[in-house]
Amino acid sequence: MHFSDVVVEHIDDQQFKNNDVRLNVLRLDKIHPVVSGNKWFKLKYYLQQAVEEKYASVATFGGAFSNHILAAAYACNKLHIKSIGFIRGEEPQHYSQTLLDAQALGMQLEFVSREAYQNKREIIQSNDELYFIPEGGYGSTGVKGAKEITQLVTDLSTYNYIVCAVGTGTMLSGIILNAFPQQECIGISVMKNNLSLQEEINSLLNSKDRGKFKLLHNYHFGGYAKHTTALIDFMNYMWAEHYLPLDFVYTAKALFAVYDLLKKKYFKPTSKILFIHSGGLQGNRSLKKRTL
Numbered sequence: 013m014h015f016s017d018v019v020v021e022h023i024d025d026q027q028f029k030n031n032d033v034r035l036n037v038l039r040l041d042k043i044h045p046v047v048s049g050n051k052w053f054k055l056k057y058y059l060q061q062a063v064e065e066k067y068a069s070v071a072t073f074g075g076a077f078s079n080h081i082l083a084a085a086y087a088c089n090k091l092h093i094k095s096i097g098f099i100r101g102e103e104p105q106h107y108s109q110t111l112l113d114a115q116a117l118g119m120q121l122e123f124v125s126r127e128a129y130q131n132k133r134e135i136i137q138s139n140d141e142l143y144f145i146p147e148g149g150y151g152s153t154g155v156k157g158a159k160e161i162t163q164l165v166t167d168l169s170t171y172n173y174i175v176c177a178v179g180t181g182t183m184l185s186g187i188i189l190n191a192f193p194q195q196e197c198i199g200i201s202v203m204k205n206n207l208s209l210q211e212e213i214n215s216l217l218n219s220k221d222r223g224k225f226k227l228l229h230n231y232h233f234g235g236y237a238k239h240t241t242a243l244i245d246f247m248n249y250m251w252a253e254h255y256l257p258l259d260f261v262y263t264a265k266a267l268f269a270v271y272d273l274l275k276k277k278y279f280k281p282t283s284k285i286l287f288i289h290s291g292g293l294q295g296n297r298s299l300k301k302r303t304l
């Protein structure tokens with residue numbers, strides 16, 4: 013892991029200059045080429061607890077392209093703990109690159125039908141020798157680690173807006189808890205109509221921080237892990253113009269939203285935006301060759 017490689021980069025883009033707005037990106041994707049991003053932070057205290065409580069194996073849940081599954085497999089491999097991934101859906105004939113990598117890191121893969129996957133509690137109860145990390149690291153233990161993300165930014169107080177992609181909202185919760193009172197935290201939901209998110213995030217916050225964030229639901233590009241040509245064009249633009257690699261599931265949608273909000277004059281002139289690049293680049297391997 014290369015936490016020292018995490019930097020805040022300025023995106024020198026004429027569109028932002030024209031509006032007198034400054035855009036900086038926290039490059040969590042630089043932590044590791046495959047297992048990058050926010051997942052490390054969210055896993056950290058769950059794994060610490062598993063070790064302290066002397067569990068021999070850690071288990072968690074995710075889909076066939078899940079960044080969380082791969083990060084968990086990698087972290088458990090490093091810690092020499094056995095890992096088990098309960099994967100949503102029947103066993104595929106051809107494993108995704110994500111699953112192949114997780115397996116190569118020693119993770120035992122258990123495929124569960126979509127119905128059984130809905131009922132995770134049953135899986136947890138019938139495997140009480142395993143330490144279970146919730147799907148996506150959702151929970152207060154995940155938030156505790158996510159709070160450390162913005163601690164990497166030495167001039168955090170100088171930003172007016174902090175923007176990140178939202179799946180479970182665990183990362184956003186950590187950011188909100190660490191934000192300064194004058195800052196606006198904006199989360200871009202990557203799922204379609206995931207309207208329970210507001211409450212799920214509030215339940216991770218203490219009463220003083222509840223509701224002190226904005227969730228935007230109109231940048232899902234068709235739904236979770238769906239994409240459009242506009243999104244792919246934007247990813248190619250960011251790479252060609254700014255050498256900024258984005259993943260199509262999370263960070264491309266969230267940064268597209270930042271550009272769109274800029275066009276709509278959402279950001280105050282002279283303000284400064286911190287965009288969290290939460291990693292996830294390994295997921296792009298599921299795109300057809302030559303898309304990017």
Ligand SMILES: *Cc1c(COP(=O)(O)O)cnc(C)c1O
Pocket residue numbers: 049050051079080148177178179180181182183184259262263290291292293
């Ligand atoms: C998992 C993930 C997210 C979402 O994080 P949550 O804490 O679940 O909201 C965002 N970006 C990337 C790249 C991710 O892998």
